[in-house]
Amino acid sequence: MRVALFVPCYVDQFYPKVAIATLKLLQRLGLEVEFPAGQTCCGQPMANGGFEHYTAGCNSNFIKSFSGYDHIVCPSGSCVLHLKDHLHDEKQEAEADRIRSRVYELCEFLTDIVDLQSLDVSFPHKVALHQGCHGQRGLQLSASSERVVPFFSKPLRLLQMVHGLELAPLDRPDECCGFGGTFCVSEEAVSSAMGLSRIADYQQHEATVLTGTDMSCLMHQEGLIRRKQLPIKVMHIAEILSGS
């Protein structure tokens, strides 16, 4: 099984520790993981801004970097959803198609492909899980609160395998944090207000750690938390699951 690690551009530059944790977690599970060096970005920042027609370069570069792997794993639901929905290339559509069906968000990969049943890590803290919307509703990583379906949550199930970890119940378990790509600057006021609502919910339930499947949502909330100097530590779910 050839597994490739896709590291979102902003994680590469600003959160290398999250990519390292992801890599180590996958390696600890006995997987051989490669990091294709030519990779850059999935193209989402442009596309969500209305510039999908500028993403051809990102797409062909992505296909070039990730052809031939059995699975492509990425610690971001949002980037994976973008690839699944929008990775196309006129010149190599068959390959694009293949990649779209082989790219996985980390928790999805651990649940559906690795079929992980237990983890030997401990994390004795009260943790709030932020369900990134694109992962949750787009990739169906967990049941959204709007839909009348039996409850499930892949990230939650993984967190429950961690020894000593206590999950903070939340009043609004899957409300958007307000990051939204360029939205976070073009609608700064609403974006920040949304993030602060989420943080108030975590505080209300005495969470000391905030985690999630998307570093972009976490970066935004961490920015708000640090500005207010609140006692909440922000960690990507890969950092908790890998015990780093």
Place this chain on the structure above:
Amino acid sequence: MTYNHHKDHSAAAAEFLVNKERVQWHDDALWFVRSKRDKAAFALPEWEGLRTQASAIKDHTLSCLDEYLQQFEQNAARNGIHIHWALDAQEHNDIVYSILARHGARKIVKSKSMLTEECHLNDHLEQKGIEVVDTDLGERIVQLNDEPPSHIVLPAIHIKKEEVGAIFHKHLGTEAGASDPQYLTNAAREHLRQKFLTADIAITGVNFAVAETGSIVVCTNEGNADLGVHLAKVHIACMGIEKIIPRTEHLGVFLRLLARSATGQAITTYSSHFQRPAAGSEMHVVIVDNGRTTQLGREAFRNSLKCIRCGACLNTCPVYRRSGGHSYHNAVAGPIGAILAPNLDMKKNADLPFASTLCGSCTDVCPVKIDIHDQLYQWRQVLVQEGYVATGKKAGMKVMAAILSSPGRFSMAGKLARKMLKWFPRLAMNGKLNPWGRQRELPEVPAESFREWYKREHGK
């Protein structure tokens, strides 16, 4: 009330957000409605199946819309209902006025109709010296306060009871300082009873128009549509072409979804089926296009015409709850408004599809399964390509695309960005230059990127 000189969504939202306490109150009120909806939906195990059926009925109807409209027309006419067709808002308003003029009507009562709001009917009639009284309590409140509704189901959701008290004190002579909803509602009841009893003509909206019977269904909780219609000699019902459903049995599906989605009630208090005018009265139905056939032709956006105006996507929208209905400067606010409005006027409404994080809650809550957030995404593409987005943004995106598509340029730019942040954090954090920093810190800058680390660790 129209929005001729409006701020764009983000500026209007920022203004709305200045009063934090009020925003919290607004957010809580709407979340409360969303929670009631959840309870009602989860009480029906077949909920998702109902959504699927409703969506399929609407898809089918749109694919034969011309046939069903004609069938409706024939059946309604056979039952003695007068049918009119209006291409746009102007023609709609003219038709309504001509009916009023023929009857010499001066006093009109109107129950809730988003279509007449969209067509600015009140302004049109008032300019001709006709008194139009909105009889839905929420609509009456905003009408007296000279502002448009901020929500399609809860028109006065943005107004506090103390403010309603002040509005009623000024216009209806209630006690100064009174703010008890029971007292205020009762005052409105007395005031509007007089209007009902003396009105010449009643105007209503239409929730559903059934092709096979030529009948229309109107849903209210207050009973205002029926009181108006049954007490006046003439009933004018205004509907968009998309209100058609093929058969009576389809009402079972939609009526089970509508109120549960809207307010969490199992059904509205009154669901009235009008198939024939009452003896001695007259009934008119005005069928309006106003851009709908254009939307039908836009493949990516046509299924916005499936909307049954339940308001659930507004209640669930975290952006709507924190920016208020007026920030959308369109008769229909919220996520559905943001995909309907650009069809009417791309230039004026180019900001709306960007007023979303694309979280998708609207899509999951919608009882007729409109892919609202996907359409928001698609509108962004269209608006950019049609040139409705600032050139500065375009240039920025081009640079970004160039950097992000090349590993070499990406590594260099990344290094540079991290250095810049380290050396000039103040510059990056200047709120004027970079809205990120108004309420947020930037991430702490790591010494090396992942790819640098990986190269170091794995040789080569």
Place this chain on the structure above:
Amino acid sequence: MSREKILEAIKKNKPAPKELPEVIGFASTYTNLTITFAESIRKAGGELITVQDMTSIPARIRQALPGMQRIADLVNESPDTYRHLLNDPASLEVVVLKGRLAVAENGAIWLHESDCVNRVYPFITQHLVLIVEQHTLVGNMHEAYVIMGNMMNSYGVFIAGPSKTADIEQSLVIGAHGARSLLVFLVGPGV
């Protein structure tokens, strides 16, 4: 003409034909329609009294709505009896009507035009009393429309509870424009 223009535009722009779903609706699974109906009426803000037969109803109405003078019982009496009252419908305090069918799941009671006697009565009266025969209860709306399909030809209304609004700060107020209260008598030997 606008009619032709609109129909033309639709023909040009409409998507390829899509089929209607084969099955519409869902069968209800309520085990006891009376209990479900009673619960729904309560949730809708109404009051429900079960009686074995109609005889006690007039007395129970006076008991439940004390002090009411202008009562028109259009189920047990002919409208002629109340000519003086009905000439001024705005002064009606209580109107008694009979529903044709009622839905357990949501408490909606169907009145056909003739059941209303006059379309405005159920709305203009201060208080509304509806009589429902137990054997007319159905589980949900799909089942209701199957039966009602052939009964509709002029006007009809589902009434679920008294008139209400929550337009002021989402606080529920009973008695918006229509009836301020709804009293339902469920009549049947087994209730």
